[in-house]
Amino acid sequence: MRATRGAVWRARGPLLSRIAAAVFGGYALAVLTSVATLALPMGTVEAVLTGMQASFVVYAAAVIWVFAARSARRAWLGLALAALPLLAAACWVWRMPAA
């Protein structure tokens, strides 16, 4: 019984992992995009609007990537790589002093 359950998890695990990567990882990447655009040299409102509008494109692309990647591990890895520069920019935004 336990062996069967283990086999089921081995089979389902990567799929569940991909779904999580797509739904939550993709959203996280979109959020980072929407924050990172505030680092661009433009007015705050323009930057906010640019980030919001771009974020959905990023989200869709991230989901496609997650299911196109050869393995769940590579899917997460790709998301993490894409997140790094965005995270750096976002950190810079979060530390900006109030004008």
Add this chain to the structure above:
Amino acid sequence: MLGLEDAGGMTTAARSLRQSMARLHTWTGLVFGWVLYAMFLTGAVSYFREEISQWMRPEVPALAQLPDAAVSAALAVASLQGLAPGASQWVIDLADERRNVVAASWRAGAGAGDGRAMLDPLSGKPLHARETTGGEFFYYFHFSLHYLPRVAARWLVGLATMFMLVAIVSGVITHKKIFTNFFTFRPGKGARSWLDAHNMLSVWALPFHLLITYTGLIALMTLYMPWGLDSAPDAAQARQSLRAEMTALMPPATPRGTAAPLPDVGAMVREAERRWGIGSVARLVVDHPGDAASRVKVARSEASRVSVSPRYLAFEGPQGSLRQVKDHSGPAAETRGVLYGLHMARFAGITVRWLYVIASLAGAAMVATGLVLWTVKRRARRGDPERAPAGRRWVERLNVAAIAGLPVAMAAFLWGNRLLPVALADRREWEIHLFFAVWALMLFHAGARPVQRAWTEQFGAAAVLCAALPLWNICVGGRHLFASIRAADWVYAGIESALLAAAALLAAMAMKTARRAGT
């Protein structure tokens, strides 16, 4: 898709990409298909929400001729002085080609609560018609559903929209033969035919689907993606400025506290029409009407431009001096204005508006054929429908109630508008309760009847309900189809003709499903 298309001559990597995309497409499509179908169908009719609202208020006569905007605005203001003198803000939406009333609403102030009224565009006097949500019901249901908390419902809708976006992109990747799909339809071949229909509907209107899905997300993006705004160094100020880039409707500033008469709004409307042209003013927003710090925004109509970015003149003080001309938006704000505008199609004339409706119906049909395909393919694989696994039986019945049951409920909503007593308390709500009660009944019916019969009966019921509405109006007299045509009331005649066309379409579906059940 899955096993139905040959993958010969492709590399392993390309094949596995297409396979995983196909799987993604199938399952996301199933999970959100029902919500998306309802969004497409109610969204389609929402392109005529003003016209539906007119039809649902038969007591309000058609406007033979549009009144002068300046006169109409001044009359509405005079009326509001009596209706809501202490309000902190009045919003006045003038009549236009699509709306035969002046819609006024106000925000609480000293000695007044929030409220709304419909005013006669010619006299400014309050109009009395049956209580109804009108076409607004379909419009709000389209993105806020009903009964659920608003934010939760909109997140659900957003999630479905996001999945739709993914389904579109993954669907495109799945279909290597996208241009062949354009012309391929092989009827009478079970799953193959459903797949062809699904592909054809998808590919025909693909640019529209992509546009409407992405712009739908843009429409509610401040809800779905607030994080950039929250992260702005001065978030409160940024929120204020962001809103000002999205709408002319801003909360009023603080009043001065000294009374002063409101200057003549007619002159303000004339000034706006001098700049933008006759008939270009859609809305007036009056802040603190009785105060020395009054402010009147005269906002430009969206009927003659694609973008919905706010454009207005702001007049201030007892002299009504022009203080602000909002005639410019930044590139990102204008992009949002155009995208949102493309979703709402307020710019559209009658031809483009119908194209929007047809494309949306094609969208609904695309989702519906996809949902049916899911069950047909599994039936083909497993054989005997009576011994189908419970999951598939559920999907089949939910498909019936979602696809054929919704038009029944929508027609019932219109019937409720005609049949519920005019004096009924909370009449507005009861029309909506009736819609959901009938939809629930359809779900029950789909569960109780053999599946093929349920399809036929529900499409048939929807067809009868739609066709009988114009007939009922002829029987009870008043504004029926022929009278409307004679009076050149094209809004009324248009709605009733559209009901007959919908009935014909639904009857054709009923006959189609009946024939399938017979074989």
